[in-house]
Amino acid sequence: MASSYAVELRGLWKSFGAVSALRGVDLELKKGEILALLGDNGAGKSTLIKILAGVHRPDRGEMIVDGRPVDFRAYSVSQARAMGIETVYQERSLGERQPLWRNVFAGRPLKNRLGFIDARREKAETMKLLSDVLGLKGAGLHADASVLTLSGGERQGLVIARAMYFDASIIVLDEPTTALAVSEVEKVLQFVARIRAAGKSCIFISHELPHVYRAADRFAVLERGRIAVVLDKSAVTLDGLMRRLMTGGEGDELA
Template sequence: MDYFLQMRNISKTFGEVKALRNVNFEVGTNEIVGLLGDNGAGKSTLIKIIMGYHRPDPGGEIILKGKKVEDWSVEKARSYGIEAVYQERALADLQPLWRNIFMGREITNRFGVLDVKKMREETDRLMRTTMGFTSAAISADSLVRNMSGGERQGVAITRALYFQAEMIILDEPTMGLSLSETKKCLEFVEDIKKAGKCCIFIDHNIYHVYPVADRIVVIDRGMVAGQFYKNQVSLEELTARLYLVAQTGRLNSNGEAGAGEEPRGEL
């Protein structure tokens, strides 16, 4: 497999707290990776390292498109096309849809003046072709605060795709969504793969992650407890194994819980 991102022996210490311990993690160039783990497992720290907000402890390596990257930072992460959609979705509720799509990356004319007409036209096109908005009640000038949670999630993902993100990190994208909105959100995740991009899908709910993920990585107490290729394990089997991880933090070579064992890379 060609990898977009590879992380080797990633650790992160905050004072006396070891948030991550020798984590190995990778994402293929056109792969959806589900990242599961309880609160405090280390998911957020890992994602903040990927986004450049934290630097790993000495000894860890970050490899992008086969090349080791030194002095990792937010700017370097963005230069490689890494975008994150957080739980809050980072949208301005009191602004129209077109302003949210182009916030911080506005289109200007040759005089440096905002090209509002062009941004509205582009937003309208994206609404029909990517977001799937067909209702006449929603336009490029509609305020974001009047949209549902699923629609807002679609706006955030569409914005990332529009600006040529190579990898999109979704942080609990289905939190607070209704069943129909969750279904729509998962369709957006599938669209990321269809666009030839890769994605890290962070969630607590295996029933949301399993349908769209190619591979599922479980992190527990700062370490990778296991990873599963969806085509090699059923949802029922995976659910049972996750329960064992929650109880012991480890899986042994037979995929069974074993206290004190080191986590394996593949199960």
């Protein structure tokens, strides 16, 4: 039977020398949900998603992707991608001087029957991506445009669209709205909503609580390497969530 979870994490531990970054993390990501991962600087958020992305190997614990246990000895960044897990790190993920279509297919080119890169098809697919996936039809964007002509929000959109194009089932966004203007944040939140509409799952890391609150279905709070609480959106207001994060849950009222 197909699992209702995109990912299940069980008892994950990870240390860097004397620093215990993760101390027994249990967490589930449901299919078709946007899960916010919250917590202070140094709480372990990036460490957690890097385990998911195949960058770090945990010292202990299990990861189950769509019902199948992952063998960490054979797990890597490329294996994670092959399993449909795409991580969007800020900035670094686009070649600014390259046209959009090259960015979409970098490292994963479309080839023709002779084995050469099929630039025409890559451009056509990029145009389709811009209109169908991003809804940027008529916005004057062309596959030949350079990334430099995209706004910050559109850049985030392009990497999200690229992940969806390659059929990622889990898209991890690390601080996608940080340092964006208000109108740009709106765009990113709309792109994130498209992830859910496509039935895919998303982990959304952000310190910008009002943005996360609008985007996410559930909120997982990491504190010093442990999941302190997981809250459904229906169980907490934005103010309650803010207070929860500020006080670390000491005698709090969430509603």
